[in-house]
Amino acid sequence: FTKILMEDKHSAKEIAKKTWEMENNVTERDILKFNEEENDKLFDTRPWLKDPHYFKDVKISVTALIKMVTHCRRGGDIEVMGLMQGKVIGTSFYVLDAFGLPVEGTETRVNAGAEANEYLGDYMGVCEDVGRLENICGWYHSHPGYAPWLSGIDVGTQSLYQAHQEPFVAIVIDPKRTISSGKVDIGCFRTYPEDYKGKESEFESVPMEKIEDFGAHANRYYKLEHSIFKSELDQSQFEFLWNQYWVQTLSTSSLLLCKEAVANTITDISEKVHKYKNNPMLMRRDKLVGYTTGRGERGGEAPKKDNEIAKINKGTTKMVLDNSHMLMSEVLKSMIFSHIECNNEEAKKDVEMEK
Incomplete structure (x- = not known):
């Protein structure tokens, strides 16, 4: 029983370590x-x-x-x-x-x-x-x-x-x-x-x-x-x-640990969108120019710069991806420990049958 539990924990730890390294x-x-x-x-x-x-x-x-x-x-x-x-x-x-x-x-x-x-x-x-x-x-x-x-x-x-x-x-x-x-x-x-x-x-x-x-x-x-x-x-x-x-x-649960940070991020994105919508000059500039381009130091084209709404979109996308990752992590932890629990139950049954 203990051996099975330790083997499952060891393999899960190794997988997590290798994943972190990658x-x-x-x-x-x-x-x-x-x-x-x-x-x-x-x-x-x-x-x-x-x-x-x-x-x-x-x-x-x-x-x-x-x-x-x-x-x-x-x-x-x-x-x-x-x-x-x-x-x-x-x-x-x-x-x-x-x-x-x-x-x-x-x-x-x-x-x-x-x-x-x-x-x-x-x-x-x-x-x-x-x-x-x-x-x-x-x-x-x-x-x-x-x-x-x-x-x-x-x-x-x-x-x-x-x-x-x-x-x-x-x-x-x-x-x-x-x-x-x-x-x-x-x-x-x-x-x-x-x-x-x-x-x-x-x-x-x-x-x-x-x-x-x-x-x-x-x-x-x-x-x-x-x-x-x-x-x-x-x-x-x-x-x-x-x-x-x-x-x-x-x-620790990443969803619970970061819930305040997630709420603050959502509020922050909302404030940025509200500020953008209430700034007609900024909206007009982004609509006309889109991605701004300039001339590089040696006459070539300078790298493109994101306009304001593109920056907001990037921040929103990152928040969604991070939250999806946290949810997937919780699901994986649930699967790992459910598997260990099932193995524990089977081990207990085997011990009882031997008796």
């Missing part, structure tokens, strides 16, 4: 050895000072990702913050580990105080004692329910880090949308120098009350590509962390 495109890679000579050479040349777009992508270990997501989920509606350890190879950040900070957070911002700085000092001291040579390469924080992007405060924080602790990257995770979609909703960012003005960041489904803040700083930073990898040494830690993540996922 959803987040996890690849295998072995880059854990720290090369001090390469690190010194990088800091001597500092190529990022000459090119604001020098860094192109961020490669995150599966262990670091699970730690960050679990931390962000524990925060609920409150923003949390942590730091990442890793290194730089060429134009890529490699995030190998992450740890949370004891910070004071609210639903809209997070501030690191003296306690967090003291904790950071102690943590890095322990890392040196055990031979962990990787530097702090970035920070992460959560945006519960309102997508990964950098607010005005975030831009200021990242700019400060880049001024005094380069190379440094910012990662933002939305734990609410991660739960609803099944795929980690994550963004990696770097800010531009003060005298450099970049292009506006790509479309994000941002709530009405945060659109002004999003638009005001959209050209102060750029988004980096990201990918997830795992190494042989990650496997044991990943198994341990996955057991915690798996239990948390199974023991």
Whole structure:
């Protein structure tokens, strides 16, 4: 009886883990050895000072990702913050580990105080004692329910880090949308120098009350590509962390956990539609122009931009897909546990017959 129960749980856990890896495109890679000579050479040349777009992508270990997501989920509606350890190879950040900070957070911002700085000092001291040579390469924080992007405060924080602790990257995770979609909703960012003005960041489904803040700083930073990898040494830690993540996922209902976020999203979409309908100038412009096109920097055609109603449609479509995914997850969990329950009943009958 116990053996059957454990086998069913084990297979279901493995399926969920493999599905999670496929959803987040996890690849295998072995880059854990720290090369001090390469690190010194990088800091001597500092190529990022000459090119604001020098860094192109961020490669995150599966262990670091699970730690960050679990931390962000524990925060609920409150923003949390942590730091990442890793290194730089060429134009890529490699995030190998992450740890949370004891910070004071609210639903809209997070501030690191003296306690967090003291904790950071102690943590890095322990890392040196055990031979962990990787530097702090970035920070992460959560945006519960309102997508990964950098607010005005975030831009200021990242700019400060880049001024005094380069190379440094910012990662933002939305734990609410991660739960609803099944795929980690994550963004990696770097800010531009003060005298450099970049292009506006790509479309994000941002709530009405945060659109002004999003638009005001959209050209102060750029988004980096990201990918997830795992190494042989990650496997044991990943198994341990996955057991915690798996239990948390199974023991909670995503539909119930995200019901407030879903209601807020519906209200937000309704407000955006109402605002759009009451703005004849905006409606007329979208109707006449449709998708706006311009001329690129070298005379070619610039990428097309969505008009306002297209942005609303994108946000609505994403909400519907996420809700469908949550419903499917609940159905699958019901099927798994119903199967286990049936096996339990059959096992009990077999025991009774043997008696």
